[in-house]
Amino acid sequence: MKKNTFVQPDPQSWLDSFHFSIPIKIRYCETDMLGHVNNVSYFMYFEQGRIEYFENLGLTDELFGEDAVSVVADLECQYMAQLYLKDPLMLHIKVAEIGRSSMDVQYAIVVNGELKAAGRGAVVLIDTKSGKSKPIPEEARKVISSFEGWE
Numbered sequence: 413m414k415k416n417t418f419v420q421p422d423p424q425s426w427l428d429s430f431h432f433s434i435p436i437k438i439r440y441c442e443t444d445m446l447g448h449v450n451n452v453s454y455f456m457y458f459e460q461g462r463i464e465y466f467e468n469l470g471l472t473d474e475l476f477g478e479d480a481v482s483v484v485a486d487l488e489c490q491y492m493a494q495l496y497l498k499d500p501l502m503l504h505i506k507v508a509e510i511g512r513s514s515m516d517v518q519y520a521i522v523v524n525g526e527l528k529a530a531g532r533g534a535v536v537l538i539d540t541k542s543g544k545s546k547p548i549p550e551e552a553r554k555v556i557s558s559f560e561g562w563e
Contacts, residue, residue: 417490418508418518419530427520427527430504431559434464436521438497449495455487458519458531461505465517469559474552480537485514487533499523507556513537513545515556 419426442453466475466482475482495501504520519531539546557563 417530418532419490419527423527426530427504427522430506430518430520431561432465432468432506433502433504433522434461436460436501436503438495438499438501440497443497447497449497449499451489451491454489454491454495454521454529454531457501457503457521458487458489458517458533459484461503461519462517462535465505465507469555471552471555474549475537479540480546481540482535483538485534485536487531489519489529489531491529493526493528495521495523495528499528501528507560508532510548510553510556513547515548 436457438449438453442449442456444450466472474480500523502522504522506518507515508518509516514534514536517533517535519529520527521529521531536545537548538544
């Protein structure tokens with residue numbers, strides 16, 4: 413069954429739309445006996461990239477502070493090719509869309525210019541006292557919009 417993809421309009425154009433990336437060193441414990449990276453590890457890479465993206469933008473207090481915390485509401489990965497222990501992995505991260513209290517974050521795992529996996533997920537800002545969603549601060553919206561080139 414073919415799944416609709418968020419990798420649009422084509423893989424290369426989608427990759428070109430990312431403005432932030434980090435190298436990921438694959439650890440031995442993230443692989444199986446054949447040296448393949450376990451499918452669960454991709455989600456750990458996404459989390460690491462998401463945190464570093466927001467740290468890079470100086471938004472950790474707004475999105476991970478005492479009054480509010482960002483939580484993952486859904487997360488998916490489309491596996492396109494296998495990863496191996498020695499692969500020089502680059503993880504690209506971007507916010508693709510901002511809603512009232514949520515953001516759609518997208519991820520691209522690339523090895524030597526080849527897209528190996530694509531991911532996306534919704535992150536929701538939660539008020540730590542009430543446990544309910546709260547609006548993303550205007551300052552955070554401005555920083556992300558500027559960084560992503562939406563302005």
